[in-house]
Amino acid sequence: MLATFVIGLREGLEAALIVGIIAAFLKKNGHRLTAMWLGVGAGVAISIAVGIALKVIESNLPQRQQEMMETVIGGVAVVFVTGMIIWMSKHSRGLKREIESAAQSALGAGTARAMVIMAFLAVLKEGFESAVFMLATFQAATNTGSAIAGAALGIGGAVLLGIGLYTGGVSINLAKFFKGTSAFLILIAAGLVVTALRTAHEAGWLNAGQSRTVDLHWLAPPGSIRSAVFTGVLGIPADPRVIEVLGWFLFVIPMTLIAFWPAAHRPSVIQAARLKLALAGACVAGAIAAFVAVPSATLSTAQLVPVVDGSGSSAGTIRLTGSTLHRSTGADIALESRGSAVVAGVRTRHLTDATATGTGSAPTTLTLEQVTALNGSRVPVGVDPSVNPGPYKAAWHQTDKLDVWTSHGQLYDASRASRTSVTLTGGGLSTARTVAVAPGAKVPAGVTAPTGSWSVAPSYSDEFAAKLNRFATERDSANFWGRFVPIGLLVAAAAFVIVALRSRRRLHTAGELAGSATPHPSRSSAHA
Structure with a gap:
């Protein structure tokens, strides 16, 4: 509930602030607000429709596809909030001034329609981001009803603050907020x-x-308030995996530095460009080190595979x-190859005996x-x-079928079914009798x-299956790292x-413009 409350309050306040400033400008210049409210309503309706559509699509998918969609929605939500935090870290101090300047420019363009479109797009942007972000938060929440209530309270609070800012009854330090x-x-x-x-x-x-x-x-017992905070609000599971811990720290540390690094100690444009180039070099070095250091996974099995007969006794080995x-x-x-086949959940290559008997x-x-x-x-029974x-x-009747299955070039399973039988009729028999030829018997x-x-x-087979599971895990890990x-x-x-290159190019262009705007000393003195 707390997480969705903050999301709704923050996103809603940004939208309310834009709408309030636009409404004030329109009213000051004698324009009616009907068209603007229609644009705001349309933006809200589209945002709600997007959220509902995503939820309906997800709920109708099979379990694995639901997990895929939740992953995609979560990733998009992280991208949205990352961009929002980075943008706010640069513009929060002058946010109101920038919005007022944009509104003044739109009104100065000659029509109020531009401001109506501006309100619609602002609400649509914040609403769409909120829909995706809240949907991802709902999926991670332990109590969906509480999360929805928090979102509603947050948006309601944002609307009230927006009204207060519009009427002048509320004063808030947007940068600190x-x-x-x-x-x-x-x-x-x-x-x-x-x-x-x-x-x-x-x-x-x-x-x-x-x-x-x-x-x-021990830190977040199931059903406790601490569990609701750590798992429900902050999304920290009670059994974090290695990749999850790395992902958490790799997100929190740089985002905290970006959002809270003191403005007085921020690097200059040149220093920032050099820092980015240094980070690029570190990334290249890390990529080379990871590529070289991580070994490829290998599947090693026995060369001689034991086989047993129908009674379970040893029948030698094969390779x-x-x-x-x-x-x-x-x-x-x-x-000879017979294509691929799935045996006990393992995708294999199927081989059979190339010789035929008749x-x-x-x-x-x-x-x-x-x-x-x-x-x-x-004497056979019945004779x-x-x-x-x-x-x-x-x-x-003769069957002599040999099947061999391999996985990753290694012998996974094999079996041979060899059987010869004869069906007897006549010779005084009232009914047909089938006799199986015994192995080693003298045949005509x-x-x-x-x-x-x-x-x-x-x-x-059991040992191979265990090795195959370990190999699959090692292969996935090697491919990833x-x-x-x-x-x-x-x-x-x-x-x-x-x-970095774009920053340096902009700085160079700005320097050239400043130089061209400064009068040349000789010309200045000559004019004097």
Whole structure:
């Protein structure tokens, strides 16, 4: 509630101040205020519509997309409040004078329409910023109803102050007011930075720097007033992560220096330009150091992968070299790619056995002795030699499927299903009987003996999954600290250089203009 109250009061007062000054100028010069109030109403209505539309869109999105949108709204709100604080730090002392000067210029242009548009745009700007900023604050608040009430009270207070300033019944030091509220807004915006970083992680955009730092539950117990202040108002969670702590300090420290550095000790234009160039050099050096120092993530797994048969007993080992599978108890097998596949939530490359088997030359009739040999020297269940002596008609069924899945070039999982069976009819059988050929059994010519089914040992799969999770975390961290952070530092360095060069160019232009305006000494004396 306190956070939204301050936002509503500050943003509302700025808009009320502009509207009040414009109303005073229009009234002083004999113009009616109807058009101005229509412009103000339109600006308020559009701002409210924007806030409602953003909230409706967000609530209708799936959970992950909601986190994405909350991150974007939070980031935009931080940008708005940052620009507001920086602008106010430079203009708060002469804000009223600047607004009056702009109003006088607009009225001097020949029509009151310019001032009406000025009021509309001022209210629309402040209203839009307030809508985005408050929506982000509502999302981070623990009690939405209280946050809405705070916003309403803040805006109402701003309207009353605006009326008082307009009628002359209230006198307020705007410089002190905006400087005092800037301190609170910096803390609120820093909390929004933390909230945006957390929703970015929940949206899957940011997975680096997620290690927990300190436990602040003792400082802000759930349900307590301290928790409402620290978590609800300032946005500080009880379990801050590394990236959130860094984001908080990287926002608060520079913004505090910008807002509260004494005016008497502010650097000159030349000193400020040199400072920005020095900061640009530091950013470049930091980018190079981060790029070089942060190692790339690697996934290291066992070269020999244990496999087990259908009973869970050891069946040797396998290893993969390129597209060839080597098995310790069998011949090498050439594999061919079948595209990608998701196995147990892991995106993999799917490989299969390139060789094919068939039963075109398999015998179509079998004797009882042959059937007994296929069944491991035992008469199959359901076959009575005295009643079903054979011979039998034989229909063969063979499956020999090898599947291999790799992740990041490493063998993730593999299995082989090898089975040969024959369906018997005739020979005294009243119904068809299917007999599975036992591994190692003597088979007739034209039939491929089953090699036995096997799969990767579960212990290896579990170990690989754990390593894969660690690798994903390390890879995201390496990409963030070793790639995105250096890029961000280089962008910041370029911005510092551009701003510094523009400042020096303006100073140089101002010096040339001052020099051209000063009379030359020789001409002055000659004229005298």
